[in-house]
Amino acid sequence: MASNARNLTAGNATARHPAAEPVAERPPDVGxxxxxxxxxxxxxxxxxxxxxxERTEERTDGTGAPPPAGSDGLTAAFAAPARIPLPxxxxxxxxxxxxxxHGCWYPSADPSGTRLAFICDRGGVPxxxxxxxxxxPVRLLDDGPDPVREVSxxxxxxxxxxxxxxxxxxxxxxLCVRPDxxxxxxxxxxxxxxxxxxxxxxxxxxxxxxxxxxxxxxxxPPSPPGADTTAGDGPSGPGxxxxxxxxxxxxxxxxxxxxxxxxxxxxxxxETELLGPAPHTDRGPAALPAPAVTLGTTPIGAPxxxxxxxxxxxxxxxxxxxxPDAVAAPVLIAAVQDAATLRVCDLSRDGALALLRRxxxxxxxxxxxxxxxxxxxxxxxxxxxDPWIGSFSPRADALRLRSNAHREFAVLLTAELDPDGxxxxxxxxxxxxxxxxxxxxxxxxxxxxxxxWNVRGMSDVEILDTGTDTDxxxxxxxxxxxxxxxxxxxHEVVTRVTDADSRLALxxxxxxxxxGIWWLPDGATPVRTPWSSRDEDAVPPGRPPxxxxxxxxxARDGLALNGWYYRAPGRAPGEPAPCVIHLHGGPEDQxxxxxxxxxxxxxGRGLDIFAPDVRGSSGYGRSFVDADLGRGRFAAxxxxxxxxxxxxxxxxxxxxxxxxxxxxxxxxxxxxSLVWHPDLFRTGVAVCGMSDLATFFEGTEPWxxxxxxxxxxxxxxxxxxxxxxxxxxxxxALRAPVxxxxxxxxxxxxxRESEQFVRAARExxxxxxxxxxxxxGHDFLRADNRRLFxxxxxxxxxxxxxx
Numbered sequence: 001m002a003s004n005a006r007n008l009t010a011g012n013a014t015a016r017h018p019a020a021e022p023v024a025e026r027p028p029d030v031g032x033x034x035x036x037x038x039x040x041x042x043x044x045x046x047x048x049x050x051x052x053x054e055r056t057e058e059r060t061d062g063t064g065a066p067p068p069a070g071s072d073g074l075t076a077a078f079a080a081p082a083r084i085p086l087p088x089x090x091x092x093x094x095x096x097x098x099x100x101x102h103g104c105w106y107p108s109a110d111p112s113g114t115r116l117a118f119i120c121d122r123g124g125v126p127x128x129x130x131x132x133x134x135x136x137p138v139r140l141l142d143d144g145p146d147p148v149r150e151v152s153x154x155x156x157x158x159x160x161x162x163x164x165x166x167x168x169x170x171x172x173x174x175l176c177v178r179p180d181x182x183x184x185x186x187x188x189x190x191x192x193x194x195x196x197x198x199x200x201x202x203x204x205x206x207x208x209x210x211x212x213x214x215x216x217x218x219x220x221p222p223s224p225p226g227a228d229t230t231a232g233d234g235p236s237g238p239g240x241x242x243x244x245x246x247x248x249x250x251x252x253x254x255x256x257x258x259x260x261x262x263x264x265x266x267x268x269x270x271e272t273e274l275l276g277p278a279p280h281t282d283r284g285p286a287a288l289p290a291p292a293v294t295l296g297t298t299p300i301g302a303p304x305x306x307x308x309x310x311x312x313x314x315x316x317x318x319x320x321x322x323x324p325d326a327v328a329a330p331v332l333i334a335a336v337q338d339a340a341t342l343r344v345c346d347l348s349r350d351g352a353l354a355l356l357r358r359x360x361x362x363x364x365x366x367x368x369x370x371x372x373x374x375x376x377x378x379x380x381x382x383x384x385x386d387p388w389i390g391s392f393s394p395r396a397d398a399l400r401l402r403s404n405a406h407r408e409f410a411v412l413l414t415a416e417l418d419p420d421g422x423x424x425x426x427x428x429x430x431x432x433x434x435x436x437x438x439x440x441x442x443x444x445x446x447x448x449x450x451x452x453w454n455v456r457g458m459s460d461v462e463i464l465d466t467g468t469d470t471d472x473x474x475x476x477x478x479x480x481x482x483x484x485x486x487x488x489x490x491h492e493v494v495t496r497v498t499d500a501d502s503r504l505a506l507x508x509x510x511x512x513x514x515x516g517i518w519w520l521p522d523g524a525t526p527v528r529t530p531w532s533s534r535d536e537d538a539v540p541p542g543r544p545p546x547x548x549x550x551x552x553x554x555a556r557d558g559l560a561l562n563g564w565y566y567r568a569p570g571r572a573p574g575e576p577a578p579c580v581i582h583l584h585g586g587p588e589d590q591x592x593x594x595x596x597x598x599x600x601x602x603x604g605r606g607l608d609i610f611a612p613d614v615r616g617s618s619g620y621g622r623s624f625v626d627a628d629l630g631r632g633r634f635a636a637x638x639x640x641x642x643x644x645x646x647x648x649x650x651x652x653x654x655x656x657x658x659x660x661x662x663x664x665x666x667x668x669x670x671x672x673s674l675v676w677h678p679d680l681f682r683t684g685v686a687v688c689g690m691s692d693l694a695t696f697f698e699g700t701e702p703w704x705x706x707x708x709x710x711x712x713x714x715x716x717x718x719x720x721x722x723x724x725x726x727x728x729x730x731x732x733a734l735r736a737p738v739x740x741x742x743x744x745x746x747x748x749x750x751x752r753e754s755e756q757f758v759r760a761a762r763e764x765x766x767x768x769x770x771x772x773x774x775x776x777g778h779d780f781l782r783a784d785n786r787r788l789f790x791x792x793x794x795x796x797x798x799x800x801x802x803x
Contacts, residue, residue, distance in 0.1 A: 080320055080330040081174075081188030081196060081212050088181060103515035104532045105507045108153040108160070109133075109500030110179070116498075116505060116529070117141075117151045117160045117179075118517055124783035128162050130179060131531050133505065133519045138531045141181050147781040150198045153179075153500075155444075156205025159324050161187070163198045169745030169777040170701065171195040174210045176324040187322050188212050199319065199344035202351065207321045209333065209344035214316050317342040319356070334369055340703035343387050348396035353421045355399070357382065357389050360706040361588060362625065366390065366401055370421050377421040383410035384588055384618065385438050392417075394446045399423065402440040408621035410437045412451060412464075430464060430484075436619060441497040443504075450504060452494045454619050456550070456562060457592045459494040461487040461506070463523070490518070490526055492593045509594040512545040543569065545595050546603055553612065553646035555639050559627065562620070563612030563643060564591055565651055568603045578657035578801035579608040581644050581681075585664030587616035587636070587711060588625055601790040605798040607659075610647040614639035614669070616711075630713060633725050640673045641680060656682075657801045661793070663687035664749060664778065671727035671738075671757055678735040683800040685793050687741045688749050688778055691757035692729075693722040699750035731760045737767035739796040741789055743776030769796075 102122035109116050113133070120129045123140065126147045131138030142148070146164040149172055153160050160179060163172045173189025174196045188210040189196030199209030318335040319342055333354055336342050340360035347354055356367040361384055368378035382389045383404040390401035397417055404410040411431035415423035430437065432453055439452035449464040464484045491510025498505045504520045516532030528534075548564035555561055571577055580602055584591050591611040599609055613619065614636050616628035628636040640660065647653040660681045662670045667689020674684045690696040697705055697715040705715075713721045723729055738761055740754035754770055761768035771792055773785045780786050 080332070081210060081322060082190060083322070083324075083326050084186040084190050086175075086184045086186060088184060102533050104129075104517050104529070105509075105515040106151050106496055107498050107505045107507055107517045108151045109498050109503065109505055110153050111155060111157045111500055113500035113503035115179070116517065116519075117153050117162075119148050119151060120531075121781075121783060126781055128160070128177070129531075130160070131529070133503065133529060134521070134527075136530050139181070141177050141179075142175070142184065145775075152198060152201060152208070154201050154205040154208070154324075155203055158205060159208070161198055161201070161208050161324075163196070165777065165781070167745055167777075168743070168775045168781055170747045172197060174198050174208075176208070185324070187324065188320070197343060200346050202321065202347055203349045207323045207328075207331075209319055209321050209347070211317050211319045211342050211344070319344050321347075333371065334374075338702075338706075340706040341387075345387070345389055346391040348392045349394060350396065353377075353392060353396055353417075355390065355392060357387055360703065360710060362707065362710055364389070366403065368399065368417075368421055368423075377417075378415075378423050380413075381405040383436065383438075385410075385436075386440075388440070390440060391442055394444075396421075400429075400440070400442060400449070402437050404436070404622060408623060409433075409435060412437055412440060412449065429466070430462070434621075435460075439494060439497050441499060443499045443502075450497045450499070452497060454590075457564070457590055457613075457619060458492045459489065461489060461494055461497075463487065463504075485524070487520070487524065487526065490528075509592070511547045511593045511595055513595055515594075543600075543604060545600060548593050548611075551610065551612075551646060551650060553643045553650075555615070555635070555642050557635060557638075559615060559624075559635075559639075561612060561614060561639060561643060562591075563610055564593055565647065566599055566603055566609040566611070567652070568606050568608050570606075571608075571652070573652070575652060576654035577608045577652050578606070578659070579610055579647055579651075579653035580659045580661050580797060580801075581640065581647065582609055582611045583614070583640065583660070583662030583666035583669045584611070584617070585662070585666050586618070587614075587628060587665045588618045589665075590617050590619040597786065598790040598793065601794045602797060605794050605802070607794075607797055607801060608647075608651075608653060610643065610651065610653065612639070612643040614643065629711060630718070631721065633712065637669070637672055637676050640669055641677050644680060659683045659685070659797050659801055661685040661687070661797070662689065664689065667740075667749070667754075668727070672725075674736050674738060675727050675730035675733045678733045681736050683737045683739070683797065685739045685741070685796060686754065686757070687789075687793075688743065688746055689740070689753060690726075690749055691753045692726045694719070694726065695756070696749065696753060697722075699747075699752060701747055704748050728757065728760065731757070732764065734761055734764065734766050737800060739769050739771070739793065741771045741773065741793065743773050743778060743780060745775070745777040748778040 102120060104118050104120045107116045107118045115130060115132050117128065117130045119126045121127070123143070125145060126149075127143065128141045128148050128151060129138050130141060141160065142162075144164070146166050147168055149163040149165055151160065151162045158178065159176050161174060161176050163174050165172050171189070172195050174187045175185065176187050177184040187196070187208070189212070193214070195213045197211040197213065199211060201208045316335070316337045317339050319333040320330040321333055322330045333344060334342065334356060336358060339358060341358060343357045345355045345357050352371060354369045354371055356369060357364060358367055359365045364382045364384060366378070366380045366382045366389055367376055369376055378399070380401065380403060383402055386402075389403070390399065392399055398414055399417055400412065400414045402410050403413050405413070409432070412429040413426050414429050415426045418424055429449075430451055436454040437451055438454045439450070441450040442448070447466060449466055451462045451464060453460045453462065462484050489508065491508045491513050493509045494506050495509055495515065496507040502523070504523065506518050506520070506526060507515060508518055508526070509515045514533040517529045518526035518532070519529060520526055546566045546569060548566045551563045551565050553561040553563065568577060582599070591613050602609060614628075615624060615632065616636055618625055644653075644658060648655045658681050660670050660673045661684065664687070667686040668691070670684045670686040671689050671691050674681060693712055694715065697708065700708065709715065712725065715722060738758070740758050742751040742754040744751060751772060758768040758770045771789070773780060773789060775782060776785050780789055
């Protein structure tokens with residue numbers, strides 16, 4: 001085994017995995033900023049003015065076929081990603097059309113800590129920029145039209161890795177570029193139908209980890225003679241399809257829009273189990289095993305444990321170490337079939353250990369893998385939320401994790417590791433009663449930890465001085481040992497922490513500002529970067545943002561709920577006002593007090609907003625998150641009505657002028673509330689919401705399906721429950737006009753969900769409209785589309801609540 005991370009990409013890499021052989025570079029598409037992007041035609045054949053066709057067959061994590069089975073029947077990894085050089089796409093030092101009220105977020109610092117790479121939408125779409133922490137000018141590094149999702153500056157300062165979403169959809173790819181804008185290239189995700197996700201860098205900067213995703217699902221069993229073979233093993237749309245991932249020609253079967261389920265759903269285990277309100281101090285139900293992880297054909301799982309069977313509805317994921325200089329071939333780190341996620345979060349300095357994060361929402365796990373012999377030395381449950389779950393100490397003699405293993409709330413855990421990478425015992429370094437640790441960042445010398453705690457939706461940042469490297473023996477007792485200090489924040493929520501050298505940078509959002517990046521020159525006082533939007537520029541002059549106030553409803557079964565109430569400006573304190581009940585997605589998301597241009601638009605029309613956290617939301621403990629599992633979903637629907645009643649009784653909401661609105665899962669709750677409580681609301685606005693859980697499972701991403709089966713119910717065993725929970729089942733009860741909005745490239749919740757609800761409403765004589773946003777997926781990322789959406793939604797609400 002190589003002694004350092006650089007050697008992981010050299011030597012006998014191809015011997016360990018034949019798919020890692022060097023691939024001949026493809027010629028760049030000169031003159032096109034989006035060369036190499038997945039399409040139904042070759043990129044060089046696409047006209048620059050041609051809008052990409054709607055891709056009904058593509059999946060968020062790829063559309064390839066399952067990899068071939070090894071001789072022992074286990075899954076081999078997918079072919080290694082191909083490196084594709086691209087033409088220079090760096091832009092001017094400022095956007096030609098600058099949005100004054102822009103946002104900057106997701107910072108990553110260079111090794112000196114003096115410069116930051118970040119995402120900014122000042123040009124109308126989230127793009128990759130760089131700039132000095134304490135000055136200007138800033139520079140656009142990629143002026144392409146595809147939104148940027150993540151950014152990571154290499155530890156040696158030579159490269160910046162980032163992910164983009166081609167066409168604004170759910171597929172992503174990983175790219176690299178020099179800090180001066182040269183040598184831009186696709187590292188992974190260029191193959192048709194594939195998707196790629198960014199992991200960590202090797203500590204010497206020689207390589208970056210990426211995860212390549214292609215939907216798998218086990219092949220359907222052979223059909224008996226005379227059996228109906230028209231239903232394939234995945235919802236690939238009408239007519240037969242061909243898996244195009246990595247040169248494999250696999251028949252994906254016919255469409256499943258007749259109500260039948262894919263074959264690989266049938267006979268599967270994993271019924272939804274309601275865990276109830278009891279604290280999570282046990283190891284969880286045995287009926288929900290984690291997916292098996294493999295390296296090549298070697299299974300890895302919990303030490304000494306049995307290898308669980310596949311779930312049958314996940315993606316094939318392969319994690320590689322890729323050299324941007326293309327000196328060495330990609331090296332396979334791990335692969336997993338039927339999985340929701342797989343991310344390499346850290347590598348030890350010598351490359352001997354890898355920290356992986358795997359599993360669907362609500363069942364994430366940290367996995368420590370020994371790279372020399374592919375042995376798993378540790379598996380521990382970790383919290384949802386930020387995917388960067390922890391890291392190794394500089395000497396790799398300790399592991400630090402943000403985990404809620406067998407707890408209600410996430411804490412900072414640390415374990416000493418023996419020379420083989422096995423934990424010798426766990427201790428709690430930092431914990432807070434009733435608060436989740438949502439962000440964790442250690443400085444590169446391991447001496448300082450930056451902790452961001454979620455306190456009822458607001459952030460509290462703590463800097464913990466742990467000493468050089470680790471001293472876990474001195475912190476055996478919970479809460480003992482390390483000195484800490486708190487950072488006074490100018491705004492309510494921290495979304496990311498990054499460090500370099502002795503400097504720290506924070507991405508902040510608040511109820512009265514756009515997302516911005518602040519740095520701590522003295523380690524204690526945040527200073528706004530000059531290129532982040534000023535607070536006074538957050539909204540147009542004359543109408544300042546509204547700071548919300550907390551409300552604490554109580555559900556009819558006694559469960560304590562939470563939410564934020566926004567009062568439209570200009571109204572007297574006790575004056576009854578029309579009110580929009582806005583419901584977040586997830587279901588595990590949480591309402592945070594941050595400036596939302598949609599809220600600002602609605603408030604400007606004279607409408608109040610109450611944004612509650614119904615059961616199933618995060619931030620209030622694992623029992624609260626799990627309180628909506630299975631039949632608990634009916635109680636969540638009751639929560640919507642109970643929160644609405646509280647807004648009327650404890651707030652100024654007018655009971656005769658109420659609307660309900662939400663996005664994603666909140667869109668589902670909107671559809672459902674309109675038919676469960678048909679006389680409560682005057683109208684509803686559903687954004688990217690599910691209307692029929694059966695058709696949702698037919699069309700959604702495999703990784704979404706894994707999490708959804710745990711949350712809502714299994715589409716085969718819980719078919720009747722899903723039918724009861726589906727708004728389409730009660731469509732005859734609909735009375736209120738409904739406005740639906742959807743992105744055309746949404747493959748998380750396919751547009752069909754909105755289309756069928758609007759069509760059914762119209763057939764019953766209920767006014768209904770549908771707005772489809774072009775070049776958008778599940779999230780609306782382009783400035784013109786966001787503006788169109790919020791104005792259309794506010795127009796609809798104003799017309800039905802104020803007329």
